[in-house]
Amino acid sequence: MAEKPLTEQESLLIIQQMINRAKSNFVDTGIGPILWGAVITVCSSVQAIKIYYDLEMPFDIWLLALFALIPQVFISIKERKERKAKGWDDDIMSYVWICFGIGIFVVNFVNNRMDAELNYALSEYTKFSGKGVPNTWSFGTCFLLFVYGFPTIITGAARKQRWMLAGGIFCWTSAIVASFTPTYVDFILMAFAAALSWLIPGIMIRTKYMQQKKGNV
């Protein structure tokens, strides 16, 4: 860029071009949403099948989510290293997703505590009375879906990802619907929620990122 006298129109054009170039740097790679979208969709689907067919599995499918943390750490470190500019909302977004992770842990912990304290009594009552009583997990999934919606809606709105925003709204709607449906349906809703909130937007973000990367070469 050479130095020369500027006209007012040229000044405006430079401002516009540079703001757009700065913005284009903040296209996410999409790997994180794809990874988590795929993991939660698979885990929820398997869980739904397991409940519906009353299957026994040699391991807990949700361990997959725990293992997914390992590549996520490497992805985050790599992306941070490659990023040459930091956006105004980068730190806020990180805090939002850290809070989400902690929120999921807390909700799961409470759900497991409820399961340990109440489900035995509920199943005994079902046997005794012959009335079908939903177990605590039937409502536990509602809390999880509600927590899923929070960071998804914030990220979707902040990064102008309409699919993510729609996915977040689907999570919250599903949280209400899941309170009326059997547990296996709750997990089907959860699979759809994860696919709509993260997997599909992730694939779209990745496609955009690859196109931009191709354009820069």
Add this chain to the structure above:
Amino acid sequence: MFKDLDPILHSQLRLAVMSLLIGVKEAEFTFIKDKTGSTAGNLSVQISKLKEAGYVDVVKQFKDNYPQTICKITPQGIEAFETYVKALQTYLPK
């Protein structure tokens, strides 16, 4: 009525640097160089002028054993940029 344009900002490369930095929290020197398409020498001179004016902060550090220069717009720089844009608008036909 036409308002005076800040001579520090009314320069192609300095304006480009400020316009880039207004959109980010902070940026590496190489990022600004790539986006503006300028040479390292020229960019270095223009960033020094912006720094002298108090419009940008420059931090030099090491990252993975390589020197790294981080540039960040200051509150004074944001104010100057906003004033410049407002002044620019007075020149445009309504």
